[in-house]
Amino acid sequence: MNFQPDPKGPNGFFGLKSTWSTSLSPLENGVGGRFEGEASDLAVFGEIPAEINGTFYRIMVDPFYPIAEGNPPIEGDGNICALRIKDGHVDLRVRYVDTERLRLERHANKRLFGLYRNPFSHHPCVRAAVDSTANTNLVYWAGKLLALKESAQPYAVDPDTLETLGYDPFLSPGKTFSAHPKVDPYTNELVVFGYEAKGLGTDDIVIYALDKDGKKHNEQWIKAPWPAFIHDCAITENFIILVLWPYNADVETMKAGGHHWTYDRNRGATFIVAPRRPDQTKPAGWGPDETSRVYHWDHAILLHTAGAWEDPSSGKLYLESSRIFYNVFPALDPSPPPNQMTPFGDLPMRADYVRWEIDLTQPTNSRVPEPEVILDMPGEMARVDERFLTHKYDTIFCPVIVPETEKPCPTRLPILPVGLDAYAMLDKKTGTTKMFDPGHNCTVEEPIFIPRSKDAEEGDGWVLGMIQRLDVNRSDLVVLDTKQFEKPVAVVQLPFRTKIQIHGNWVDENVKVQRGSLVRTYDAVTVSGRSALEAEA
Numbered sequence: 001m002n003f004q005p006d007p008k009g010p011n012g013f014f015g016l017k018s019t020w021s022t023s024l025s026p027l028e029n030g031v032g033g034r035f036e037g038e039a040s041d042l043a044v045f046g047e048i049p050a051e052i053n054g055t056f057y058r059i060m061v062d063p064f065y066p067i068a069e070g071n072p073p074i075e076g077d078g079n080i081c082a083l084r085i086k087d088g089h090v091d092l093r094v095r096y097v098d099t100e101r102l103r104l105e106r107h108a109n110k111r112l113f114g115l116y117r118n119p120f121s122h123h124p125c126v127r128a129a130v131d132s133t134a135n136t137n138l139v140y141w142a143g144k145l146l147a148l149k150e151s152a153q154p155y156a157v158d159p160d161t162l163e164t165l166g167y168d169p170f171l172s173p174g175k176t177f178s179a180h181p182k183v184d185p186y187t188n189e190l191v192v193f194g195y196e197a198k199g200l201g202t203d204d205i206v207i208y209a210l211d212k213d214g215k216k217h218n219e220q221w222i223k224a225p226w227p228a229f230i231h232d233c234a235i236t237e238n239f240i241i242l243v244l245w246p247y248n249a250d251v252e253t254m255k256a257g258g259h260h261w262t263y264d265r266n267r268g269a270t271f272i273v274a275p276r277r278p279d280q281t282k283p284a285g286w287g288p289d290e291t292s293r294v295y296h297w298d299h300a301i302l303l304h305t306a307g308a309w310e311d312p313s314s315g316k317l318y319l320e321s322s323r324i325f326y327n328v329f330p331a332l333d334p335s336p337p338p339n340q341m342t343p344f345g346d347l348p349m350r351a352d353y354v355r356w357e358i359d360l361t362q363p364t365n366s367r368v369p370e371p372e373v374i375l376d377m378p379g380e381m382a383r384v385d386e387r388f389l390t391h392k393y394d395t396i397f398c399p400v401i402v403p404e405t406e407k408p409c410p411t412r413l414p415i416l417p418v419g420l421d422a423y424a425m426l427d428k429k430t431g432t433t434k435m436f437d438p439g440h441n442c443t444v445e446e447p448i449f450i451p452r453s454k455d456a457e458e459g460d461g462w463v464l465g466m467i468q469r470l471d472v473n474r475s476d477l478v479v480l481d482t483k484q485f486e487k488p489v490a491v492v493q494l495p496f497r498t499k500i501q502i503h504g505n506w507v508d509e510n511v512k513v514q515r516g517s518l519v520r521t522y523d524a525v526t527v528s529g530r531s532a533l534e535a536e537a
């Protein structure tokens with residue numbers, strides 16, 4: 001499929017060249033981004049349920065300066081798009097995370113940083129700076145909104161003004177903090193890990209929990225089987241399962257001008273399982289000094305997890321994730337085979353959603369059984385009702401690529417996650433799947449789930465997600481009721497097309513400590529008495 005814009009078309013810029021060409025994704029129709037501001041009381045079609053009261057925080061990759069050529073699409077400054085919903089009204093604020101890196105570049109008024117996570121490619125005067133763009137996730141914890149990038153510690157951001165408050169607010173151990181820490185709702189802890197935690201290319205992993213006040217507990221250090229891309233994890237009541245992607249980090253490659261990551265088609269999908277608490281009872285057969293075990297399967301990329309749980313009768317762990325059979329980052333494959341069929345590799349361009357079984361009594365480096373396919377279509381960025389995280393759940397809300405469709409969507413390639421074009425609600429108990437299809441020329445993003453009430457049944461509530469309408473170059477936020485999933489109860493029209501979100505999270509107003517506004521507010525206004533109806537004095 002040809003993504004080259006017509007030179008005379010709206011995105012062709014009449015054939016004029018720019019350093020910005022490296023930063024404009026064809027999948028975004030040339031969406032420029034790069035602005036900050038607010039928009040109050042957005043247009044709403046339908047009715048947003050009154051019970052929805054909180055903020056949907058989305059983070060977008062939005063390079064402030066043109067990124068260096070050759071970078072993967074995960075490079076670029078983090079820009080926050082916050083949507084606050086109250087009494088059926090929606091306010092919006094957009095603001096960059098003022099990272100150390102962005103402040104350095106804005107002062108110099110030019111790009112100073114090179115390849116993603118390769119400090120040797122940065123300008124020598126900034127190599128000692130934190131090069132995190134804070135562009136991957138936003139998590140609210142201990143009264144702080146955290147802008148996360150797994151290459152560094154979090155930036156704390158004011159949840160109302162979105163002003164950047166500081167780096168490393170919890171003075172966390174190690175050099176890195178995952179973009180996917182997990183909240184255990186039963187113990188009220190944020191379970192955190194960091195990899196390459198002792199520096200660039202190291203195989204050291206730190207695991208710990210932050211309590212409700214941000215105080216650290218249960219710190220432990222383990223080793224990875226190789227310096228691997230460990231983007232996501234899942235937690236059960238007693239274990240953390242780290243999911244390793246088949247890419248290698250090698251400092252010599254970086255010094256030679258290569259990427260931080262090199263795709264390795266010889267590596268399998270790999271899990272590291274570790275007890276969450278160093279002093280807890282170890283599984284049967286584990287040695288007294290054994291801190292973790294490694295399990296693997298065939299080559300595949302398990303991009304994100306939905307959740308995990310323990311089976312109390314067998315002691316086995318279950319984890320659900322996407323399973324992708326091709327390299328999702330073509331830029332990170334330095335030696336593609338000569339007969340490669342697509343930019344995404346020579347492997348079958350296939351993906352599905354599966355359940356893995358991990359038997360902790362099996363020795364380390366064992367192979368896990370074939371997973372059970374729970375959704376036989378490409379799916380990614382799935383969410384569950386996180387009030388029950390660590391426990392078994394029945395409902396999954398998953399962006400998917402609709403199969404066998406004739407929708408004329410220009411991104412109709414099995415590219416996860418940017419080609420996703422519908423939401424599936426999977427009820428595992430009944431085996432039924434309901435779909436919300438936004439229609440032609442639309443893509444969907446990672447959704448959020450809001451329970452109908454504090455005590456609502458698992459999976460009962462609303463699903464919100466941003467729809468990118470490629471035909472009219474606009475973004476709409478849809479509100480879906482889980483009781484009638486196929487048609488939105490409300491659509492919020494944004495006044496522009498936003499950049500694509502990486503991740504986003506819902507922060508209920510009851511949870512938030514701060515009590516400010518995203519947009520400017522108005523005090524009581526006194527009528528001046530100077531209208532045309534009033535007599536001239």
Ligand SMILES: [Fe+2]
Binds near residue numbers: 179180231232503
């Ligand atoms: Fe992620």
